Amino acid sequence: MKPRPLATVFLFALACFISQKVAIGETLVQQRAASARRMTPLTKLTIGPDDQYHGVPDPTGTFLFFTHKADLVSHLKVQNLKTGQATSLLPLNADSQEPAVAQNGNIAFTYYKLNARGDICYIEAQQEYREPVTDSKIHCLNRSAQETDTERASPFWKSNTEVGFVVRDIQNKVWKIVTQSLLTGQTTTLAEGKVWSPSMRAGGKYLIYEQIATESGSPQRNLVLADLSTGQKKVLRFSLPGISGFPSLSEDEQYVYFSHYLNDTNHDNVIDGSDNAVIFRASVRSLLATPEGQEFFPEQLTSVESSCSFPRTLGNELFVTCAFEGNLDVYQLPAQGIIPATWDKAILENALQTARSYQDRILILNTMKFRTQAATSVLFTQMLLTNHILADDPSAALYYLAKAKQGTGKGERAFYDVLGIYLRAKELKKAQTSEEITRAFRDQLSLLQTQLDQIPGEPEFHKVVHGLLAFFLGDHPKAQAYLSQVNDSHTDHAAPIQLMLTFELASHVQPSLNAYIHLMLAPHLSKEAKLFYAFSALQFIEDEAHTVPGRLAKIEQLNQNFIPAVKTLIESEKSVLKLIHKPDAGGKAFFYRELDKLISASKDDYFLRKALYVRAIVNFSKAGEVDYLRYVVTNWIRYTNRTDTEFDYAREVFANASLDQGYIYLGKGQLADASAFFYGSILQTDDLESHYNYIQTMIKDHQRAILKDRYQNFTDRKIVEENIHFVDALLGFIDAPGKLSSIDQALENLNLIEHDRDSPIRYLLLGYCHLQKLLLAARGLDFDQDLFLNGHRELMLAYELGKDNARIRAAATQNLGILHQRVQNAAISARFFAIRKTFGFNSPAEQAQFEWLFAQSLYDNREAKEAALELNDVKPELKTAAFQERQGFYWMAAGQYQEAAERFETLIHAAQIKGDLNLAKANLNLGFSWLKLGKKELAKSAFLRSLESLNRLEAKPENLQTILYGFIAQTSVAAERQEALKHRDELLKNQKASLDEWLMTCIQNKLQLAEVSLALNQNDVALQAFRESLGLVTDYGQQNQFFGSGVYHTLSNTLATGLLQPQLFSAEDLKIIEDFAKKTLTAYAAQSNAPPVLQYQLFKMKLLWTAFQKKVLHQSPTDKLEQPESFKQFDAKQRAEITALRNLI
């Protein structure tokens, strides 16, 4: 085995993570994750692209009931929490939503089958839920005669025999929360007024709900906690910005859980249920002990970034509905929230430092406030105000501004008043729905400007806020003017928030390095803030100067008297850029040593270290400096204490870097190094993507033999447990590709995975298995529907769950395109291929194969032009004869005959098409293109060449010959034409089963043969052709009816020929013709409401028949020949024909 220095170094660096004892049943990765100091991630329970919400567990924790909504239709589903299998709870013949589960497991819900305003119904608990319950098992609460028009919603259980719900009488505008007994039907009102969202624990004594009630003359929205045993009601007031909703109680009634909307996240100027929500909880005892009218500070459980609502608890678990991954899904987390209960003040401060978003900071600050009982702390208020401003939440910031103002002196108050003007203006600006400055907005800001002018003091801050207001109104020159008036020296004493807003104004109207420099020098800014602006300045320089020398030149401008930390950051950026710019290894190593010294010196300064690492990683990543990227990432994790909350982030960076570097080396063909990184990634994550790539890389590197031992080692060390089933499935495929037994075995193995059940990689392989089975079993248009549906579902889940992974999405869409192409869903296939294309390709050869498939789907979807254009993306050196022929064919199908002719000419004359069959087809297509371009002689030559090629084949394709003879007839005259038509006639005799519209084609051919034979004075040939076509059409008429284009053309041509050559037909022929004519005319006349074209055909045949009767049969026709009413709708040619025929008669 060749030495692998990179691998050795890398694996050595991992050694410090692996020396841990592992609990039984847990892998090393799981144990590491459990011990890491990090916020508890939300566990996703429901999956799929549709909205799934209102999740409620049953009392045993086995099942989850929820509402599923797709295409505006909602219905209840139940999911087994162990297996993940979900099924519809109720029949799909009616909408349903809002499940509520009783202590005995019975489920109540809102049902829309019998009443469009909703009924409250319930079903009894089942042991299993394999299929929807039947209609007979659904019981609905009765409505009295007066209640038929009321809305019913939001069911809950007061006890196992009493169901509560909201009743809304829309006409009388009365809302009530009531309970109804299942035994007696008696209804009891629990609350009245503008009330909704009730919740109780079955058997408990508290009811909680939302209400709007008038307080001090204005409507106030609050939660109300009602003690049903005493009748007392407590209005809950929380010391939080925004509004609360969707309350629920814990099973032991110790806690109230609720959603809270802190700010107007959808910018409609109203904080309501459409905004991002946060879950809070409050102790019932503490709430009840809070004096009336006083606010209570609750415990925040989730971050606003995850936008979670509808909390429901079961034991120590909390079930919520969150919207942060694109659609609504149900998640699970500990009942005390995502911040572990064991985190004390020190850990929380650490977490605050290492937070990755302002929203996370707000969560941590609120947790600190709660746990340290510092609810009224001025410091927390200040920090929350600052972070809400940084998070761009002006509505919430205004709340904390008001709090901060309390107890401040006049001087400070002016500052807050000016800040308040800015925040209100920002709030209004965010509520605008377009860039256009409306009259209303202008008026509102004008009012704020007036108010601003009335605030005494804070002259510099006035200028800044005036400038920002002018910017909001789109008046950039005015905003610039205000900025230029701001005194430079104000940075020496301005408050940090003021400096932040000054910077905001400057970055809008006059972005420059100077704005950053001012802040990097501001004495009243914290070191951390200065580092942030220095970091941002380096990003600014990167965006402005795109080359390394350009950036280095700009960085030279950062030569002011900064604090040491800022200087270090600037120096490290310079070292990184110089390293990147050096072409030789020695030069790079020199600058890395400089960087390494700076990293070592900064290891105790968290903010500096992190800023330094991030800048280095970003720069090295963009420059493709893979080795140095690895060194920095390794340093990051090496210098981070395991107990630091930063460790988990560093570990994730490290794991991501391992995987990414594996891919980079794989792309370079350095398989040994690639497998080392994938191996390292397995040690960190045990995730299926790492396993997949490790195995594939090892096999490419001819290391298949050692995989068994390697994985045995993984299993012995508890690095891999359940995921060994994935490994077995994958290896089974690779060892026996294309075999049904290996596919079935793989499916079995994959279904054994529980912990990583919802991994997109697992779904990708499952979908691939079903796709392969379908391809193996499908025959022509016939395929297994179940395989198709399973394959589609699994690949769609892979696509959905892999939304942040371009590699997974590319694979999923590729397979979906192939799957749908195989089952003739051309439009859907093309759509998937279009998405696949956006991800790019690893090689031109890979793209060429893809383009073939994509173009095929486009063509099948009748987008022939797009198919032809698509093949332009195949690289010229890969555009073999096959691709060119295919492109020419698509041009022809698209009606672009010039392009098609050119393409086929080139191919044929360069002798690039091998094989007589393909050559025949190419000449046929060329001929057809020339024909459409009006070049008859060129077309005929091509058709004849095509025929030559076909005649050289042993097994001649008859359909193709038939088409060719048709074209040769079309491009020939006289004897040549007759000859071609005769050949065609012979061929058509054998094609009844294989040719669509065989009868029509045969009749056409015979009539054309008759026409040309008459012109050649070969009356006997013509007569034979007429007789045969009459025979065909008579047989057809007797089996079907004497109606259709074949019948019409035969009759009208026969009669016209008879009129021109009365001596042609024998007496027997004339009898047949007479019989045929009578039957045809009867059939046509029987058509009711015939469109104008049929009326024209009928009238024409009548005229011809009348003439034929007179002149050929010497009869006296009795038909009156009345002109049809639709004569005016005939086109000019048709009218002329009819007129001429009438005159003839």
Added chain:
Amino acid sequence: MINSTLKIRIMAVFGSAVLIQLFACTPKIVVLDRQTILEQESAGEWPEIESQLYQNSSSLGPIPFPTTPLSPQKERLYHVLNGEGVSEE
């Protein structure tokens, strides 16, 4: 002045012309704006490409692009926040 015999002859010739036109309007092969028999039959056959195309193009696992854009979740790891609002000072 045209006599009646001539009139009849003229009408006969004209009528014949119409009849000939009618007879000559035998349906021709037309290309419809959809896959016709021609299109079904005349596409070249390339078994060396098509026979393995599905197998070669379908994917067991993720496509191994050397680099991909950072997902929002991964990008978040590199967020550096404004230090204001953290310090107790």
